[in-house]
Amino acid sequence: xxxxxxxxxxxxxxxxxxxxxxxxxxxxxxxxxxxxxxxxxxxxxxxxxxxxxxxxxxxxxxxxxxxxxxxxxxxxxxxxxxxxxxxxxxxxxxxxxxxxxxxxxxxxxxxxxxxxxxxxxxxxxxxxxxxxxxxxxxxxxxxxxxxxxxxxxxxxxxxxxxxxxxxxxxxxxxxxxxxxxxxxxxxxxxxxxxxxxxxxxxxxxxxxxxxxxxxxxxxxxxxxxxxxxxxxxxxxxxxxxxxxxxxxxxxxxxxxxxx
Amino acid sequence: xxxxxxxxxxxxxxxxxxxxxxxxxxxxxxxxxxxxxxxxxxxxxxxxxxxxxxxxxxxxxxxxxxxxxxxxxxxxxxxxxxxxxxxxxxxxxxxxxxxxxxxxxxxxxxxxxxxxxxxxxxxxxxxxxxxxxxxxxxxxxxxxxxxxxxxxxxxxxxxxxxxxxxxxxxxxxxxxxxxxxxxxxxxxxxxxxxxxxxxxxxxxxxxxxxxxxxxxxxxxxxxxxxxxxxxxxxxxxxxxxxxxxxxxxxxxxxxxxxxxxxxxxxxxxxxxxxxxxxxxxxxxxxxxxxxxxxxxxxxxxxxxxxxxxxxxxxxxxxxxxxxxxxxxxxxxxxxxxxxxxxx
Numbered sequence: 053x054x055x056x057x058x059x060x061x062x063x064x065x066x067x068x069x070x071x072x073x074x075x076x077x078x079x080x081x082x083x084x085x086x087x088x089x090x091x092x093x094x095x096x097x098x099x100x101x102x103x104x105x106x107x108x109x110x111x112x113x114x115x116x117x118x119x120x121x122x123x124x125x126x127x128x129x130x131x132x133x134x135x136x137x138x139x140x141x142x143x144x145x146x147x148x149x150x151x152x153x154x155x156x157x158x159x160x161x162x163x164x165x166x167x168x169x170x171x172x173x174x175x176x177x178x179x180x181x182x183x184x185x186x187x188x189x190x191x192x193x194x195x196x197x198x199x200x201x202x203x204x205x206x207x208x209x210x211x212x213x214x215x216x217x218x219x220x221x222x223x224x225x226x227x228x229x230x231x232x233x234x235x236x237x238x239x240x241x242x243x244x245x246x247x248x249x250x251x252x253x254x255x256x257x258x259x260x261x262x263x264x265x266x267x268x269x270x271x272x273x274x275x276x277x278x279x280x281x282x283x284x285x286x287x288x289x290x291x292x293x294x295x296x297x298x299x300x301x302x303x304x305x306x307x308x309x310x311x
Numbered sequence: 312x313x314x315x316x317x318x319x320x321x322x323x324x325x326x327x328x329x330x331x332x333x334x335x336x337x338x339x340x341x342x343x344x345x346x347x348x349x350x351x352x353x354x355x356x357x358x359x360x361x362x363x364x365x366x367x368x369x370x371x372x373x374x375x376x377x378x379x380x381x382x383x384x385x386x387x388x389x390x391x392x393x394x395x396x397x398x399x400x401x402x403x404x405x406x407x408x409x410x411x412x413x414x415x416x417x418x419x420x421x422x423x424x425x426x427x428x429x430x431x432x433x434x435x436x437x438x439x440x441x442x443x444x445x446x447x448x449x450x451x452x453x454x455x456x457x458x459x460x461x462x463x464x465x466x467x468x469x470x471x472x473x474x475x476x477x478x479x480x481x482x483x484x485x486x487x488x489x490x491x492x493x494x495x496x497x498x499x500x501x502x503x504x505x506x507x508x509x510x511x512x513x514x515x516x517x518x519x520x521x522x523x524x525x526x527x528x529x530x531x532x533x534x535x536x537x538x539x540x541x542x543x544x545x546x547x548x549x550x551x552x553x554x555x556x557x558x559x560x561x562x563x564x565x566x567x568x569x570x571x572x573x574x575x576x577x578x579x580x581x582x583x584x585x586x587x588x589x590x591x592x593x594x595x596x597x598x599x600x601x602x603x604x605x606x607x608x609x610x611x612x613x614x615x616x617x618x619x620x621x622x623x624x625x626x627x628x629x630x631x632x633x634x635x636x637x638x639x640x641x642x643x644x645x646x647x648x649x650x651x652x653x654x
Contacts, residue, residue: 129549145397153594153596157537
C-alpha cells in the first residue's frame with residue numbers, strides 16, 4: 053500500500069552536523085501526507101540539527117532529502133517558504149507583536165511587496181486563530197501570554213503559512229501535561245484534517261506513542277522509524293536509555309523507573 | 312497585519328502637529344517677525360520689511376526643511392537599527408554609528424588645510440564630507456553587525472557600541488591635537504550640531520541622500536516585519552538574510568551618515584523617537600511605523616530647533632545639547648515606567 057502513496061518527504065542515508073563535527077549519520081525515513089511524526093532520542097543526539105537540516109536552515113553533510121519528489125537543494129528559498137514552515141525553540145525577537153499580527157506574518161510568502169493581506173490571507177489567519185483557540189486572545193501582545201498560549205500562537209503562524217510540511221522543534225517543552233496533550237492533539241487534528249505532514253522533536257515518548265502515526269528514533273546507530281506499534285514490537289524503545297535506570301513497558305507503552 | 316486604516320486619525324493629528332511645529336519653527340528666530348507678516352510672506356505677498364522676505368525664504372524655510380529631513384531621517388535609522396539588532400536601545404548614537412561618522416567628518420574637516428593647500432574646495436568638500444561620514448558610519452555598522460552575529464547578548468552589543476564611540480573619540484582627539492586652531496574650531500562647531508547655515512546645494516545633497524535612505528527603508532518594510540520574528544523565522548518565510556540585512560545597513564548608513572555629515576552628530580533623536588511613536592501608534596507593523604516615526608522625528612527636531620533658536624534673542628544654542636536634554640530623560644522615563652523596553 054505504502055508504495056502507492058506519494059511521499060511528502062523522503063530522507064535517504066542522511067548525515068547531519070557541522071563542518072568539523074558529524075552529529076548523526078545513517079538517517080533514512082519517509083513520510084506521507086496526513087501523518088504526524090515524532091523524532092525522539094536522548095539529549096544531544098541531533099534531533100534539532102536534523103530538523104534544521106530538513107528545513108534548509110543549515111546544510112546537510114551528505115545523503116538525500118526529497119520533498120514532494122524534488123530534492124531540497126533544488127527548492128528556491130521562495131518555493132521553500134510555501135513548502136515548509138517552522139516552529140522553533142527560539143522566542144520571537146519582538147514580543148510586542150499582537151497574536152493576530154504574529155500569525156499574519158505567516159502569510160508573507162503570499163503577500164505583495166509591502167505585505168498587504170488579501171481576503172484569502174485574512175481567511176487563513178482567521179482559520180488559524182480558531183483552530184488553535186486564539187480568537188479571544190487575538191489583540192493581546194505576545195509578552196502577555198503564557199508559555200502554552202505563545203506556543204499555540206507560533207504553531208498557528210506556521211499553519212497560516214499554509215505549507216504541506218510543518219517542522220516543530222520541541223513544541224511541548226516547558227508545558228504542563230494538560231498543555232502538552234492539548235498541543236499534540238491540535239497537531240494531530242491539523243495533520244489528519246488538512247492532510248499535512250507534521251514532524252516534531254520531543255522527549256514525550258509515551259505521548260508520542262499514543263498520538264503519532266510514525267516515530268523516528270535517533271539512537272546514533274540504526275535510527276529506526278515506523279509506526280509506534282511496529283517499533284514496540286521490534287523492541288526499539290528498550291535500547292533508547294541505559295536499562296539500569298529506566299525500563300520500557302511494552303504493555304503500557306511507557307517508561308518505568310527502576311527501583 | 313492590521314492595515315493603516317485604524318491609524319487614520321492618529322496620522323491626521325500628527326500631520327497637523329507637524330504643520331504647527333513647522334510654522335512655529337519658521338516664526339521664531341533671532342529676528343522677531345510678526346506672525347501675520349510671516350503668513351503673508353508664506354502666501355506669496357511681500358512683507359513690509361524687505362529683509363523679512365529674505366530671512367524667511369532664504370534662511371528659515373531651508374532650515375525648517377533641513378530639520379524635517381534630519382529629524383525624520385535619524386529616527387528612521389534608529390527604527391531600522393532597533394529591528395535589525397533586535398534591541399530596543401539601539402540607535403545611531405548608542406551603537407557608535409554617529410561616532411564613525413564623526414571620525415569620517417573629522418578626517419575631512421581637519422585635513423582640509425592640507426587639501427585646500429593643493430586646490431580650493433567648497434562643493435567638493437561637501438560631497439567628500441558626506442561620503443567620508445557615510446563611509447565612517449557604514450564601517451562601524453558593519454563591524455557592529457559582525458560582532459552582533461557572534462555576541463547574542465544585547466547588553467554586550469551596547470557596550471561594544473560605546474567602546475567604538477570611545478575609540479573614534481580618541482582618534483578624533485589625536486587628529487585635533489595635530490590640526491590648526493581654525494580647523495579645530497570648524498570641527499567643534501560641526502560637533503555642536505546645526506540644521507541651519509546649509510547652502511542650497513548642501514540642502515539638495517542632503518535631500519538626495521535622505522530620500523535614497525527612505526526609499527530603501529520603504530522597500531524593506533516586508534523584510535523588517537519578518538525580522539520581528541527573528542532571523543531563522545525570517546529565513547523560513549523566504550527572506551534572503553544577507554541581501555535584506557545589507558540593504559537595511561546601507562539605508563541606515565546613508566541616513567545616519569549623510570545626516571551627521573551635514574547636521575553634526577545629533578544625539579538621542581534616533582533612539583527616542585521610535586519609542587515615543589509607539590506610545591501613540593501601538594503597533595510593530597513597519598507600514599505604519601515608518602511614516603509615523605518619520606513625522607514624529609521631524610516634529611521633535613523642529614521643536615528642538617525652535618528652542619535652540621532662543622526665540623527673539625540673538626543667541627543660538629547648540630542643538631545637540633537640546634536633543635540630549637529632551638531625549639535622555641525620555642529614555643530614562645520609558646525604562647523606569649515600562650520596566651523593560653520592548654521593541
